[in-house]
Amino acid sequence: MTRAVMTEHTVTVGGKDIFVAETGEGPAVLLLHGGGPGASGVSNYSRNIDALAEHFRVIVPDLPGYGRSSKGVDQSDPFGFLADNICGVLDRLDLDRAHLVGNSYGGACALRLALDSPDRVERMVLMGPGGIGTTRALPTPGLQSLLSYYTGDGPSREKLETFVRKYLVFDGATVPAEVIEDRYQASIDPDVVADPPLRRPSGPAALRTLWRMDFTRDHRVRRLTTPTLVIWGADDKVNRPSGGPMLAKAMPNCDLLLTANTGHWVQWERADFFNAVTTAFLTGSTR
Numbered sequence: 001m002t003r004a005v006m007t008e009h010t011v012t013v014g015g016k017d018i019f020v021a022e023t024g025e026g027p028a029v030l031l032l033h034g035g036g037p038g039a040s041g042v043s044n045y046s047r048n049i050d051a052l053a054e055h056f057r058v059i060v061p062d063l064p065g066y067g068r069s070s071k072g073v074d075q076s077d078p079f080g081f082l083a084d085n086i087c088g089v090l091d092r093l094d095l096d097r098a099h100l101v102g103n104s105y106g107g108a109c110a111l112r113l114a115l116d117s118p119d120r121v122e123r124m125v126l127m128g129p130g131g132i133g134t135t136r137a138l139p140t141p142g143l144q145s146l147l148s149y150y151t152g153d154g155p156s157r158e159k160l161e162t163f164v165r166k167y168l169v170f171d172g173a174t175v176p177a178e179v180i181e182d183r184y185q186a187s188i189d190p191d192v193v194a195d196p197p198l199r200r201p202s203g204p205a206a207l208r209t210l211w212r213m214d215f216t217r218d219h220r221v222r223r224l225t226t227p228t229l230v231i232w233g234a235d236d237k238v239n240r241p242s243g244g245p246m247l248a249k250a251m252p253n254c255d256l257l258l259t260a261n262t263g264h265w266v267q268w269e270r271a272d273f274f275n276a277v278t279t280a281f282l283t284g285s286t287r
Helices: 049-053 078-092 105-116 141-147 157-168 177-187 190-194 206-212 219-223 243-250 271-282
Strands: 007-013 016-023 028-032 057-061 098-103 121-127 228-233 254-259
Touching: 007 078, 016 049, 016 078, 028 049, 028 078, 028 105, 049 057, 049 271, 057 078, 078 105, 078 206, 098 105, 098 271, 105 121, 105 219, 121 271, 141 157, 157 177, 219 243, 228 243, 228 271, 243 254, 254 271
Parallel strands: 028 057, 028 098, 098 121, 121 228, 228 254
Antiparallel strands: 007 016, 016 057
16 A cells, blocks of 8 residues: 655634644545544554545544644533534635544544534544443443543553553554553643643533533434444443444434454554445445
8 A cells, every 4th residue: 555645734723723634635534533642633543544545535633632733622512612623624624525534532523513514524434432321321441541541640651551552452462662652742741731631521510511422312313314334342441332322223324333352443453444444435335
């Protein structure tokens, strides 16, 4: 596979700078990364960008609070805030519509954008998206690990490695040491430490925020006709795989794939499978 040439630039949305990497030609596909410590767009989709760029214009932003984008997330409605910013990215790139691919936090962003602005989304691929039944059970051990990263004694390489190797993937031994180190260094950016983008809701409005973050309580989900493919790792320890059938039952045009021996990072752990299935779904060749 030929490595595609990537361009990098920044767009400004609502006073915040959003870093964007782009490559390839064709229908636009935005890849929205997860919310784990040290995450960024290009690093999270390192095994997918070149393959997808053979068919699409691949656009990879760093979500607000992450990577090279401005820090700070509206904690009263984080998914809505992310969706508004990504919708703004579409505007700045003069895109009326695009496909959305989102993992975890990015999946929640994609789903919220589709609910708020369904005319802007062609098709979606969601991998273990956040916000599915989150108010109906206690957080998983993996989510607890993620949410506690900046609390207590603060961030550390040991905490980051535990999250990645024990909770993010099915087989932690497959993750190279340099991936751990790169994510750790990104996670200790002083601006991120001072204002972590993903945190447990607190304060008087915490319950209201939690309800906003649970899509199973949003009546619009049942009317959302956007063709959607949900891919969920059967061994996901961050977001429960039971969320997959919940979405498939609620959404009118939702297909579901449950992948064996896979954790929360489907696009990285099962890259060849993910690239093939995603390409087929977004090009419409599966229907």
